[in-house]
Amino acid sequence: MFYYLTLTRSLEQRLVNLYRQGKVIGGLYSSLGQEGESVASAYALQSGDILSPLIRNLGSMLVMGARPVEILRQYMAKQTSPTAGREMNLHFNDFDLGYLGQISPLGDMIPVMAGICLSFKVRGEPRVGLVYIGDGGASTGTFHEGVNFAAVQAVPLVVIVEHNGWAYSTPTAEQTATLRLADKAKAYGIPGITVDGNDVLAVYAATKDAVARAREGGGTSLIEVVTYRRKGHAEHDDQRYQPKDEIAHWADTNDPVDRYVATLLGQGWATDDDMDAARQRVRAELDVAVAECEDDPLPEGAMALSQVYASPPEEERLWFRRLDG
Ligand SMILES: Cc1ncc(C[n+]2csc(CCOP(=O)(O)OP(=O)(O)O)c2C)c(N)n1
Ligand SMILES: [Mg+2]
Known part of the structure; x- marks a missing residue:
């Protein structure tokens, strides 16, 4: 998990550098300060399970096996990216590895994942789904409908509510009167717990329990992970509305990576040298990944319509004619 925490943080930092060079197309989203819950929750899954990440779940996608070079290509909208530049950042699938590209309307992946998990149940497959939702997203109508449906059908789904304050x-x-977002679970008749989201091992243990229960036929449950969004909504947001001392407090006293390092050292599970080796491995892998794709071409305009509609012949022909003429 230390390797994935380091990879996530370092890859996001590389992306910030590329963004400042004008190479990232569209917004750049960061999970700084909440990588712990993303990595640890995904780590609790096993092969065959599926998760649905949001913009701040790069860590969970990397754990599932997404390659840094694919993420870099997506963010730079390269022709060589998984979506050939048609979709932004983390919006892409890999069904074999087990992640589903998000759709942007907040909350909508909950009914989608409820449906996928219902199919696992109907087919008698011992598979589990994990879906992430923010504190804001947990106030949408689709969250309510999706969790209610999953709960009443007792599908093998774990809902991770990322309570990052904003x-x-x-x-x-200012957007919900519920103090503990885990309390929302009571309304649907499912288990709900609150976990310290920056305690990597606590998130791992809680998710592992919920995943095991779901796999054994125990249905849906909800885990509120309490964390903090240390950057603005995206790189273009200067977060002037977030109190500076609040950000500093979380950075100085409650960083998930720092805390995990202290645990690894304190328990004697890893030495400084072990961790330096992991950091160096990440640095070398990212050097290779950036070099591999930085100069890849952007897509041709004409490609925008291909592979989008099931049968686009007429539109496609019109489009090419316009380009030609
Ligand atoms: C239904 C809907 N409303 C608004 C938006 C625009 N939007 C995208 S992310 C976001 C904030 C999400 O906050 P939260 O759910 O707490 O997640 P966080 O960004 O904190 O991870 C908003 C308002 C959207 N994508 N979908
Ligand atoms: Mg939030």
């Missing part, structure tokens, strides 16, 4: 510029207290 939904864009709105603090949690």
Whole structure:
């Protein structure tokens, strides 16, 4: 998990550098300060399980096997990216590895994942789904419908509610009167717990329990992971509405990576040298990944319509004619 935490943080940092050079197309989203819950929850899954990440779940995608070079290509909208430049950042699938590309309307992946998990149940497959949702997203109508449906059908789904204090510029207290977001589970008749989201091992243990229960036929459950969004909504957001001392407090006293390093050293599970070796491995892998794709071409305009519709012949022909003429 230390390797994946380091990989996530370093890859996001590389992306910030590329963004500042004008090479990232569209927004750049960061999970700084909440990588712990993303990595640890995904780590609790096994082969055959499926998760649905959001913009701040790069760590969970890397754990599932997404390659840094694919993420870099997506963010730079390269022709060589998984979506050939048609979709932004983390919006892409790999069904074999087990992640589903998000659709942007917040909350909508919950009914989608409820349906996927219903199919696991109907087919008698021992597979589990994991879906992430923010504190803001947990106040949408689709969250309610999706969790209610999953709960009543007792599908093998674990809902991770990432309580990071902010939904864009709105603090949690201004968009929900619920103090503990885990309490929402009571309304659906499913188990709900609150976990320290920056305690990597606590998130891992809680998710492992919920995943095991789901796999054994125990149905849906909800885990609120309490964490903090240390950057703005995206790189273009200067987060002036977030109190500076609040950000500094979380950075100085509650960083998930720092805390995990202290645990690894304290328990004697890893030495400084072990961790330096992991950091160097990450640096070398990212050097290779950036060099591999930085100069890849952007897609041709004409490609925008191909592979989008099932049968586009007429539109495609019109489009090419316009380009030609
Ligand atoms: C239904 C809907 N409303 C608004 C948006 C625009 N939007 C995208 S992310 C975001 C904030 C999300 O906050 P939260 O759910 O807390 O997740 P976080 O960004 O904190 O990870 C908003 C308002 C959207 N994508 N979908
Ligand atoms: Mg939030």
